[in-house]
Amino acid sequence: MGQQTGGLSFEQLEVAFQHGNFAPLYFLYGEESFLIDTLQQLLIEHALPPELRAFNLDIVYGDETEARAVLGLCQSLPVMAPHRVVIVRNFDSLRENRLFAAYAERPNPQAIVLLACSGRPNLNAQPYRALRQHAVWAELRPLRPAQVPGWLARYAEREGYRLEPEALQRLAEYVGTDLQAGVQELRKLFAYAGTRHTLTLDDIVTVSGQTRSYNIFELQRAVGEGRYSDAVYIVEQLLQHASNPRSEALRIVSFLTTFFTKLWRLTLCQGQRLSNQALAGRIGVPAYFLQEYLQSARRYGGDAIRRVLAALLAADVELKGGSQRDPRLVLHLLLRQVQAACRAPLQQAA
Structure with missing residues (x-):
């Protein structure tokens, strides 16, 4: 294969696999x-037809077997079949996996072997050093x-x-960096759209089980504009x-953490004379x-945004088991803290 x-x-890997x-x-x-x-x-889909997989496909897990x-x-x-396909998940947990350093130098040309680690192993140790030298490799990091x-x-x-542009942006905000959630939402959208091939914001709102007036995007807008009574009502709905x-x-x-994180990044750019x-x-x-984000960033200011992010972190901890309080109460208290954090910048602006 030659050194990578x-x-x-x-x-790149996706295109290569799709073309065989x-x-x-x-x-x-x-x-x-x-x-x-x-x-x-x-x-699996492109290397072996379904009828050939019974005798030519092995998927094993490193913590359940041994290297030999x-x-x-x-x-x-x-x-x-043209290939034998072997997939090793949790390769970093495979006992004596250092033996693959020698295999990397002379792999079976009639096999397609995929070794997948659950994280980032010590790349200076064997067999990872040899694999980075001889195998086709990729580090798959979470998207920004x-x-x-x-x-x-x-x-x-x-x-x-x-x-549509607004639908795409709102969907990205809705799922964050969770690609699996993004694909699940897209598949629901495809099924809902049927023969239509252009997806709109209304489609996203409907598929998510919300309404045009009371949805998470309107909640973000209400919080960003300081309309707290509206924000409370939307949360209730x-x-x-x-x-x-x-x-x-x-x-x-x-969702709100992602929003305020973006506002915080905007405050860090102040004074840098960057284009829009x-x-x-x-x-x-x-x-x-x-402009929607710039106006919200000005409304809150850097100190207030830091306090809001701290309140959001505390609410996240509570909802994940840090307390037994009702989720509705947790969110109501959170919105009060957001309102209190915004109050000082609004008074200064006045």
Whole structure:
């Protein structure tokens, strides 16, 4: 295979797998397990037809087997198929996996072996050093918030759909950096849209089980504009219609945390004389959404935003088991803290 001077991206591997261009050995690691899962599925789908998988596909887990047994699978020949596919999950937990350093130098040319770690191993140790030298490798990290809209747009395009700009941005804000949640929402949107191939903000709101007037995007707008009575009412509506109020409350906290984190990034850019396009890029929103964020950042100010982020963290801890308080009470107290944090900048502005 030759020495790899740098790792490949998810997109490069995705295109290669879809076109049936396979190497005999892959080494994947990183915190974004969803991307690893996706590449694993693409490999299986495009390397072996379903009728040949029974005798030519092995998926094993490192903490359930030993290296010598796995190496035996990797050295086996395919049965009436062009390739034998061996996938090793939790490769970093495989006992004596250092034996793969030698395999990396001379992999079985009739096999496609994918070794996937659950995180980032010690790349200076064997067999990881040899794998980075001889295998096709990729480090799959969680996407930054600014990368999520583009990723969602590309996924939708591959399925034959296009999201309107506002719909795309709001969907990205809704799912955060959870790509699995993003794909689940997109699949629901595809099923809802039917023969329509352009997806709108109304589609996203409807599929999420909310209404045009009372949804998480309107909640963000109400908080950003300092309309706290409206924010409280929207929260009430969201919790009232939620099948699991605690999960809904956690989603609201996560959503608002993303919003205030973007406001905090804007305050850090003050005095840098950046263009609107550059500012939008810094916080990961399209330029036409920037004024909404700038106005909210001015309304709160840096000190208030820090206090709000601390309150959001405390609410997150409570909702995840830090207290037994009702989720509705937790959110009401949170909104009071947000209102109190904003009060000083508003008075100064007045």
